Amino acid sequence: AVLAVVRALLLKRNHPKDYQAIEDLMDHWEERRKEKGVVEMVGFMGAFCRNKLGMDWVTDTDVRHAFGVLKTNGVGHGSNKCFLYPNLSLISHSCTANLDMVDRPARTVQLVAKRMIKMGEELTWSYTKFMEPLPKLQATLSHNWMFTCQCSRCSDPSEHGLYFSSQKCDCGGYFTKRTLEMYQCDGCENVVEDEKMRVEERNILKEVAEAGQDELADMIEKLLGQEHFHPTHHVMFRLYSRLLESVARTDKTDNLPTAVKHGETLLNILLVMDGEGGKIVKKCKELLKVIRYKDLVRRREEGGFHKICLTKY
Numbered sequence: 001a002v003l004a005v006v007r008a009l010l011l012k013r014n015h016p017k018d019y020q021a022i023e024d025l026m027d028h029w030e031e032r033r034k035e036k037g038v039v040e041m042v043g044f045m046g047a048f049c050r051n052k053l054g055m056d057w058v059t060d061t062d063v064r065h066a067f068g069v070l071k072t073n074g075v076g077h078g079s080n081k082c083f084l085y086p087n088l089s090l091i092s093h094s095c096t097a098n099l100d101m102v103d104r105p106a107r108t109v110q111l112v113a114k115r116m117i118k119m120g121e122e123l124t125w126s127y128t129k130f131m132e133p134l135p136k137l138q139a140t141l142s143h144n145w146m147f148t149c150q151c152s153r154c155s156d157p158s159e160h161g162l163y164f165s166s167q168k169c170d171c172g173g174y175f176t177k178r179t180l181e182m183y184q185c186d187g188c189e190n191v192v193e194d195e196k197m198r199v200e201e202r203n204i205l206k207e208v209a210e211a212g213q214d215e216l217a218d219m220i221e222k223l224l225g226q227e228h229f230h231p232t233h234h235v236m237f238r239l240y241s242r243l244l245e246s247v248a249r250t251d252k253t254d255n256l257p258t259a260v261k262h263g264e265t266l267l268n269i270l271l272v273m274d275g276e277g278g279k280i281v282k283k284c285k286e287l288l289k290v291i292r293y294k295d296l297v298r299r300r301e302e303g304g305f306h307k308i309c310l311t312k313y
Helices: 002-014 016-023 038-051 060-073 134-145 194-210 213-226 234-248 256-273 279-301
Strands: 099-101 111-113 175-179 182-185 191-193
Touching (some): 002 016, 002 038, 016 060, 175 191, 194 213, 213 256, 234 256, 256 279
Antiparallel strands (some): 175 182, 182 191
């Protein structure tokens, strides 16, 4: 973080015209200063620049702005590099974006359309991992980028009919209405604690991470039978993903029909969330292609049919 700030400050000193693009970007300092330790850290950066690097012309205001701009607009959070593309910063976030980044950030960055984009439609890309439940997504966006997302997914309680983040109520409705630390069913008066639901989901996901192939298949059928989660809920999404990855990389054939069946559901989820040209959709299609082929081989060997063209897939 210090190195990126120093480079921004040197740009201001040596190439003020180029720095103007950074000067015009938002730093959200009034919000960021409320975070624990941020004021002290930025003060340390300023002192370090002046006392250790001999940059006696640096002011704390300069450091605050550079830090805030990089935190708000920098690409590559979580890595050891932070890139700043002023033009890219003008593109809004969406949890169901229509643009995808081609490669990792470098000296240049390239975006491609991953959905059909209508004339006049706003171009959007995802600032963070979008295959997460909305509470986690909203918390990340609020903390790192200081806004509450109002994209089409976040504005739709059903998340485009997927109920990706909402558990099902006994009445058949879904807990989509948030009030303080509670969620209310959209079909009745029932309420449930947010933390209770999240703990339950975390515990299941822990089991998913540790489960073997047969256990994953059993968990899917069990949870679908309980009707506690919509078939496209994020817990089910993780289960389908893990099952497909496990089946694709082994010679075990018992769970091939189950993987083919739920792989279709997985792909449908991704087509909504990632778009027909998205990277995750492409990976899912490749996995499904492998699994379908293996299932065709299994069916032929078991005498399910006599003739089949195995090169079709």
